[in-house]
Amino acid sequence: MESNRSFFVQLQVLTKRMVLRVVRRPLAELPNLIISAFFLFVYDGALGGVFGGTASGTPFDFANGNFINFILPVSIVSASLSGAASGIYLVEDIESGVFKRYQSMPISRWAIILAPMNVGALRVLLQAGLILLIGKFIGADPEVGNVGFLIVLSLAFIWGMGFAGYSVAAGVKSGSSQGAQAATFLFFPAIFLAPTFVPREQLKGWLETAAAYNPTTYVIEGMRSVMVQGWELDILFRGYLAATSFAVITLTLAVISARKATEKA
Amino acid sequence: MLAVDVKNIKKTFVTKQETVEAVKDVSFQVEQGEIFGLLGPNGAGKSTTILMLTTLLSITKGEASILGLDIVTKDKEVREKIGVALQDTGIDNLLTGKELFFTTCRLWGYSKKDSEKRTMELLELVGLTEAADRRVKTYSGGMKRRLDLGLSLVHSPDILFLDEPTTGLDPGSRRVLWEEIKRLRDNGVTIILTTQYLEEADELADRLAIIDEGLVVAEGTSDELKASIGGDVITFSFENDSDLKNAKNVLNDAIEDKDQLRITVENGAAKIPSFINDLNKNGIIVSSVSASKPTLDDVFLEVTGYRLEGSAGSDSSNELEVK
CATH class of the missing domain: 3.30.70 (Alpha-Beta Plaits)
Incomplete structure (x- = not known):
């Protein structure tokens, strides 16, 4: 019989298997998507009246007349946290013994580790994409045109991969799906110690300092730059730099912990 | 050539709190085409021995080979020769039996067409053709064990390691699995199985070793041991x-x-x-x-x-x- 054991075939087969798992547990996908959409509607409903069109000409006119454009990045960042599911997928395989089965076969260990991250990436793209569609439907209109949506999506993707790496590292280190799940608690400091509702200049005291050290700040500001301000390349660059740095650090941690997990005891 | 040759292997786990000698000194040889049983209670070192022989755990001391291949230096080649159904190797409950076989065939390098053919062969072999399109979570314990056995046979291994294959099964399902294991042996597959059931060791094993506290304390055919x-x-x-x-x-x-x-x-x-x-x-x-x-x-x-x-x-x- 013909034999093809290339890395890419293995990765594709393992990714497909994991996609099937995700598709067969649709309810597990809903909470994060609903929370992200909820943020969009609630924040727009609660604050859109104050900071939207009626703020024109006042000191609160930071949304340039369209609060959806301003708040949409917060929901997108929230949606990109769905990448953290990668760690949960991987640890579920470790806990169930499926991981051990694959280890007993001549399969690339990197294919075993990368498959859940692939699915995490797909999840981020899907959830962030859906939130963008909802945003577009309720009035989001990037200042730089529709290409702004793609920029926001790309930033969300990189940021989500950072969370995927973090959850894989945390999950493998703890050896339990609860450990991987705990990674999502980062959500709160990540999203609320940032210029979530107003620009950074309007934050005060310790929150302003915390936001300056929070990489989420730069990702949100990068997204907002194309949504609200136009082509502000330095802000956009800082957004990509923050997201990429976070992703590189956490993916390195994921690789180190995964390598330890696949070594023989 | 011996199917399995184990010489004085030892496994020690060292943690911050303690050092545990899970396997103190285990040696045995298995001829090709026989069923070799490792009999012992929980914690005797049977599963640890199997994990080492299947290249999933490093050996602290000693040496072992599978069909002449050293399990430490030739671990990749060893994995090509063996099939493994361990106590804690899991099955993806969300997939169907057919999907699991197909996925495993693809991972072993079969083309899509060959994978489909092999999937049908194996479903037939382990008697799961009718349940092929059902998700594994709906399978009974016995069906899951047969599926597990089938998955370990995808690449037609020369040697099969089965770690407590019938633990938790009802007597009927146990008998069915025994017959399948014997049939595999009759087709030339060498089988190393661990068990804590005396009846299973007596019924299945051509030869067996009794392991206790990490040591082989007796070895031979069931009759030889009884006569001893x-x-x-x-x-x-x-x-x-x-x-x-x-x-x-x-x-x-x-x-x-x-x-x-x-x-x-x-x-x-x-x-x-x-x-x-x-x-x-x-x-x-x-x-x-x-x-x-x-x-x-x-x-x-x-x-x-x-x-x-x-x-x-x-x-x-x-x-x-x-x-």
Whole structure:
């Protein structure tokens, strides 16, 4: 019989298997998507009246007349946290013994580790994409045109991969799906110690300092730059730099912990 | 060439709190085409031994080879030759049996077309064709074990490692799996299985090793092991604990087993009267006595000093009871 054991075939087969798992547990996908959409509607409903069109000409006119454009990045960042599911997928395989089965076969260990991250990436793209569609439907209109949506999506993707790496590292280190799940608690400091509702200049005291050290700040500001301000390349660059740095650090941690997990005891 | 050659392997786990010698010194050889059983209680070191031989765990000391391939230096080649169904190798419950076989075939390098063909062959082989499109979470315990067995056969391995393949199964499902294991052996597959069931070891294993506390304490065919303890097993029961203790002083070679004494002698039935006489002379009242041919259970008791949990006790088929 013909034999093809290339890395890419293995990765594709393992990714497909994991996609099937995700598709067969649709309810597990809903909470994060609903929370992200909820943020969009609630924040727009609660604050859109104050900071939207009626703020024109006042000191609160930071949304340039369209609060959806301003708040949409917060929901997108929230949606990109769905990448953290990668760690949960991987640890579920470790806990169930499926991981051990694959280890007993001549399969690339990197294919075993990368498959859940692939699915995490797909999840981020899907959830962030859906939130963008909802945003577009309720009035989001990037200042730089529709290409702004793609920029926001790309930033969300990189940021989500950072969370995927973090959850894989945390999950493998703890050896339990609860450990991987705990990674999502980062959500709160990540999203609320940032210029979530107003620009950074309007934050005060310790929150302003915390936001300056929070990489989420730069990702949100990068997204907002194309949504609200136009082509502000330095802000956009800082957004990509923050997201990429976070992703590189956490993916390195994921690789180190995964390598330890696949070594023989 | 030997299928499996294990020489003095040892496994020590070192943690911050303690050092555990899970396998102290295990050696055995397995010929091609035989079923070799590793019999022992939980924690004896059976599964650790299997994990080392299947290249999933490093060896602390000693050496082992599979079909002449060193398991440390040739681990990748070894994995090509072996099939593995371990106690804790999992099955993806969200996929169907067919999807699992297809995925595993693809991972072993079969093309899509060949994977489809092999999937149907294996579903047929393990009797799961009708359940092929059902998700595994709906399978019974026995079906899952058969699926697990089938998954370990995807690449037609020369050697199959089965770690407690029937644990938790009802007697009917256990019988079905035994027949499949025997059929594989008859088709030339070498099988190394661990079990804590005496009946399973007796029924399946062409040869077996008894492992206790990380050591091989006996090895041979079931008949050889039974013959090694010699003659018949005489079992005495007493009215009270005091008689049991006193009897132990009279019958020096006897082994205490719960509230009974057991002694192995040649021509047991003929010697019962003289034993009872000796005990009576010492004021000990025997409530019942029986003689039977040794069973694996007796062999286990003889070499380890205790019984396997849940074992049936002596084989009543050859029992002669005297009241």
